[in-house]
Amino acid sequence: MKNEQEQSIVAQQLRRNGFRWTNQRALIVRAAMSSHEHYTAEELLELCRREDPKVSRATVYRTLAVLEREGFVEGLDAGDGGRRFEHVLGHEHHDHMVCLACGKILEFRDDELERRQELAAKRLGFAIERHSLRLYGKCKDCQRQRGKR
Amino acid sequence: MKNEQEQSIVAQQLRRNGFRWTNQRALIVRAAMSSHEHYTAEELLELCRREDPKVSRATVYRTLAVLEREGFVEGLDAGDGGRRFEHVLGHEHHDHMVCLACGKILEFRDDELERRQELAAKRLGFAIERHSLRLYGKCKDCQRQRGKR
């Protein structure tokens, strides 16, 4: 199944870069890959604990940091002070619209947008490693209701 | 001088919207306007305390929230968990490139980028209130040096 294949990709790359592949990391990666949602560290911890109740919060944070450095997950700040993560492997890159009323996160992608960013960076001699584009506002559903945010 | 004029614009709009114009708010706005930098709440507090050592941290945070709601400052997360603010009055809207090596923040603007964002939002029936585009990577200077991030 696809998840196992992705797992071994992660395992290989981590090992190649001097990290160890532990049971906890396998569990965390499995949990992260299994969800196509945008999860917080805390939610991911809870997911992991369903399978192994003694995984520690610190391990989840440390592993997320490793995965982010290695490019397997991406963090975006949810606008409320916390961060949410999503896995990137096998996903196309996309940007986000965050509804300020209901918290929903919509994904979109526009190649021209990406191209213009590269262009703007080139003009300033800046080398992009990653980027984050978020549009904040109201989703279709929430525009009808009165604006309780 | 220009700052005084901007101050009174802020004062008027706040009063019009039911807020009070206090000495502390005047001081905070003056400090915020005086800096074209991207400051953290803590840095702004320190700036204010140079003039009045007993301004409280809470007041700075509360005032920044008001100013942000009223559209006079804009917060962007610096990628390190904290937020940085910049004043918007008399500034054109722009986006940011954040250097991961030296922390420098470059500003840029591209109208076509803005337009494509509106378009993408329209396609999904999303109403943009604000947006945040940040490119992370290495600035021109830091590309020469070896990558100590």
Place this chain on the structure above:
DNA sequence: GTAGGTGCAAACCTTTTGCAGCATG
């Protein structure tokens, strides 16, 4: 065997909040 990883709890940092007193409109 040894570097790196883990769990726990405490520390940290930034931001928010409750409350009593104060100042603005």
Place this chain on the structure above:
DNA sequence: CATGCTGCAAAAGGTTTGCACCTAC
């Protein structure tokens, strides 16, 4: 003079760290 604002200190998130023990390579 009523309501909104302030300062203080404590609380509240979310994330990081020190340390002793453990485990992958």
